[in-house]
Amino acid sequence: MRKRTAGILAAAAAIALCAGASWAQETIKIGNIVATAGVLKSAAEPTVVAVDIAVDEINAAGGINGKPIELIRYDTGSDPKQAAVAARTLAQDDKVLAIVGPFSSGEASVALNDAERLKVLMMPTSSSAPGLTDGKRYGWRLSEDEFKQFGRLLAAMKKAGIKMDTAEIVYISEEVVSNAAGTKLYPALLEQAGIKHGDPIPVQYKSFDLSAQVAKILQSNPDIVAVAALPGSASKLIAELDRQDYQGRVIGSQIFSDPNVVELFGPAGDGTLMMAGFWKGRTPESQAFNEKFVELANERGIPKAGAHHSDAQAYDTVYLIKQLMEAAGTTGDPDKLQEEREALADGMKGIRFSGILADDICFDGNDAELAGYVIEIKDGEWTKFDEAPADKCD
Known part of the structure; x- marks a missing residue:
């Protein structure tokens, strides 16, 4: 199922109008592969909340390089085959610059192959099976195996x-x-x-x-x-x-x-x-995210006692992509789509990132080194x- 987040579109339209430009050309398109049904529902659905928090915060602060994020979702229903369909749809039809997700290792094991073929950065939100990103250029993980x-x-x-x-x-x-x-x-x-x-x-x-x-x-x-x-x-x-x-x-x-x-x-x-892979008391920012996450999840009818590390990973992944795009000067110009996708993949090499998971995170190969x-x-x-x-x- 494909879906754009309404609140984010409203923010995008407002910023675009202020800039005096066409809305369709004035957003940064990011894909999000989720699983809100099937066997993964209870574990995976809350990451939707975490991604929404990050996107809303970024858009409220002015977006990425002055343009709001337009988040386009595809729901796999926990089916790995649908994760591959999602990757192809988001990359080829929706022309997103990068993809947050899918959730599980089973989904990622097939979707990462499509991301590699289509040359679009993909960062799963929870997959932790060893070796999934080995030899990949476009597949990276902010998770520990x-x-x-x-x-x-x-x-x-x-x-x-x-x-x-x-x-x-x-x-x-x-x-x-x-x-x-x-x-x-x-x-x-x-x-x-x-x-x-x-x-x-x-x-x-x-x-x-x-x-x-x-x-x-x-x-x-x-x-x-x-x-x-x-x-x-x-x-x-x-x-x-x-x-x-x-x-x-x-x-x-x-x-x-x-x-x-x-x-x-x-x-x-x-x-x-x-x-x-996440401890809520690590920093004031980690604690603040945990509290905001629990409040919003429960408002949406998703009972949560606290943020799972996959939720924190999803949140930080959005911010990591923001950092990448700011460093690369991403514009979201459709005529530069492949050029800007390539720049994001190149930007992951040697990157350091600080977020609610940890400070100064580095990557060994294509996987983050995180505390346990x-x-x-x-x-x-x-x-x-x-x-x-x-x-x-x-």
Whole structure:
């Protein structure tokens, strides 16, 4: 589904009239691939709010190079094939200068190929599967990969003296990142840390009864259960683990690290450890974004207890593109479309960026180097257990 954001168009028209120029030639077109339906809805839909906040702030401050952003959206409905259609539609029909999104690694794995072929900058908002941007010129990510973040979690647990000699792994078979984490990343990192584990246990996204899988887990009674799943599926597993009186820790990487899990998991979630790429208390600006995001999301009927790191990444991605366009002198002139697209891709090489995620962010290859925050649900609260600084860029 294609949609222009009405409030942004109104701002665009107003600024264009003040400039005494044609509205259609006086905007900066940016595409936004989103997922507000399907399996990704609960995790992906809030990024729409984060992008809207960034665009509204930029337009209120005068836009980019004196021109307002015209945001053009395409909704994939969580279908990777539609992400490819979105990339082609936004690049060829709408002639956007750059694309924010898509959301997931599954969507990005196909859409990035179209962005490369069509030579338009694409920055996914949440995809964290390792290697997605390798060898790309037009595909970049303001996110940290699952392999590194899960390794940081295990290191923090070891430092804290948490018992983790044995583990079991559970993953969602149909979801790209969950599957990759559960079958490849988690086993490799657990083995590297000297933690014994059984064969990864697959669970289908739509599974309601997880009693058999949990009974299998309890046969070995592991110290930790490593879960690779979105929040809804993770909550079902945690509830069943609690029902069957599991006494160990549940851990996970970035996949289910949404502040909403505090309420979703309930008392059974206490002690759960996970990784996040955003901490709301890092700076006053980070805190202000979190508060604005929660207020607007709830106004739109999207219940949020706090911003997920994917929301913060989406917000900062818009500002990063703004920085790129200002440095490149982007005009939005249709006759210079490919020239200006090329300049944006070139501008990503060696760029440094500061935002609500971190200060002075650099890129190793095409992926940002970000800090990792170890989050613990403690006494029903989203708390910071530990943190790891961002790696240095080569």
